Amino acid sequence: MFSQILSAISLFILGIISKIGYFGVFFLMALESANIPIPSEIIMPFSGFLVASGRFSFWLLILIGSLGNLFGSWLSYFLAFFAGQPLKQWIKKIPFFEDDYYKAERFFQKHGSASVFWGRLLPIIRTFISFPAGIFRIPFGRFSLLTFSGSFIWSAFLAFIGLELGENWQFIQQYFRKFDYVILIVLVGLVFYYIYSKVAYKKQKNYDEKK
Numbered sequence: 180m181f182s183q184i185l186s187a188i189s190l191f192i193l194g195i196i197s198k199i200g201y202f203g204v205f206f207l208m209a210l211e212s213a214n215i216p217i218p219s220e221i222i223m224p225f226s227g228f229l230v231a232s233g234r235f236s237f238w239l240l241i242l243i244g245s246l247g248n249l250f251g252s253w254l255s256y257f258l259a260f261f262a263g264q265p266l267k268q269w270i271k272k273i274p275f276f277e278d279d280y281y282k283a284e285r286f287f288q289k290h291g292s293a294s295v296f297w298g299r300l301l302p303i304i305r306t307f308i309s310f311p312a313g314i315f316r317i318p319f320g321r322f323s324l325l326t327f328s329g330s331f332i333w334s335a336f337l338a339f340i341g342l343e344l345g346e347n348w349q350f351i352q353q354y355f356r357k358f359d360y361v362i363l364i365v366l367v368g369l370v371f372y373y374i375y376s377k378v379a380y381k382k383q384k385n386y387d388e389k390k
Contacts, residue, residue, distance in 0.1 A: 227341020
């Protein structure tokens with residue numbers, strides 16, 4: 180089932196880029212940064228292959244891909260920026276999560292810039308990193324610069340692999356899929372651990388209060 184979905188997404192990506200060229204790259208990379216899981220691990224290597232075939236210019240391709248990521252990240256950032264305060268008020272009504280919200284806020288105030296940059300270089304995380312950046316209101320100029328910088332490095336890396344592999348560019352997908360699985364498993368494990376620890380803490384607290 181998952182492989183069929185991935186195949187359909189791959190065909191969609193290849194069709195868009197083949198038909199509308201640079202604008203297709205911009206559009207798809209913008210979707211990826213706007214919390215829509217369109218994998219750049221397919222977009223940029225295929226586009227790098229098109230560089231090898233003479234369809235694209237390498238550095239112009241990298242610039243277009245990075246600008247697409249930046250534009251999509253702006254959409255996600257401002258959505259989260261304006262939703263942040265209502266979300267904060269809602270979380271305040273749930274003591275179960277309130278303390279952790281403020282911990283996350285302090286973390287992003289201290290390490291937010293590094294999180295934005297390095298997050299752009301990690302599969303899965305790169306798709307959603309703009310959302311917490313907007314919620315915790317990392318300065319827009321700094322956010323944009325770090326997002327563009329990380330996206331430029333990532334786009335160049337993937338496009339170069341596609342350029343080098345040529346017609347065999349699709350070989351890269353199987354390796355990145357495995358890396359995606361590892362990250363996804365880690366993230367799911369952290370969510371379950373977080374829920375378990377919160378429930379265990381709540382039970383222990385109730386037990387201590389009854390003693």
